[in-house]
Amino acid sequence: MKKFNIIFFVLLLSLTSVAQKKLTVAAAANVQFVLNELVKDFDNSTGIKTNIILSSSGKLTAQIKEGAPYDVFVSADMKYPQELYKSGYAIDPPKVYANGLLVLWTIQPGIKPVADLSVLTSDAIKKIAIANPQTAPYGEASVKAMNYYKLYNKVKDKLVFGESISQTNRYIISGSADIGFTAKSIVLANEMKGKGIWVDIDRKSYQPIQQGAVILKHGNETNQNAAKKFYDYLYSEKAKIILKKYGYMIK
Helix, strand or coil, X not given: CHHHHHHHHHHHHHHHHHHXXXXXXXXXXXXXXXXXXXXXXXXXXXXXXXXEEEECHHHHHHHHXXXXXXXXXXXXXXXXXXHHHHCCCECCCCEEEEEECEEEEECCCCCCCCCCCHHHHCCCCCCEEEECCCCCHHHHHHHHHHHHCCCHHHHHHHEEEECXXXXXXXXXXXXXXXXXXXXXXXXXXXXXXXXXXXXXXXXXXXXXXXXXXEEEHHHHHHCHHHHHHHHHHHCCHHHHHHHHHCCCECC
């Protein structure tokens, strides 16, 4: 009986160790495709399995404050992770892992995106997809770009708001919107290559979006080893190579 108990205890420890290696990463929707590649490389390097939860940075922040059991938060900006740190939900101040860029994208024939956004006033464009600027940093940057060219008030009635970049992309791809703003990382993904045409929005109209990450209090308390390894990996040279491939600017 004693031998059985010892074997059971060892097995239980082994199962507990495996469970602790599973990591939950809450991530902004703009990193959807690049994060899949990052996670695959991280898994191959460490053996740590990772679950990805995608949404807008603002919604994920609200979920974390409500007790969502996420280990690491990969945001589309610095504001939300900084807010979590100041509120005690993250163990350290956020660091920038990449700078995101904005593009104008359409799959509709006959519509040609231009960097100064002037095409948005065309009668051919009835609906413009944009992520919610209240919760999605790429939506906020899109509004800044339109304001820079003094177009926002001219086209605001055409705007269709997605809860995140993912929903915004669905509006564009499905044709629910004629054109839309999205992250450059989306259009450079293999899954999106050959779908429509896009153009870089002139960077003078908005600031490249500083994107930060933090280890969350929950991750530090329940999955510290895996959370720390993923966080360190995100800032590694290997990760930087992958991020650059998806159009992110790395300093």
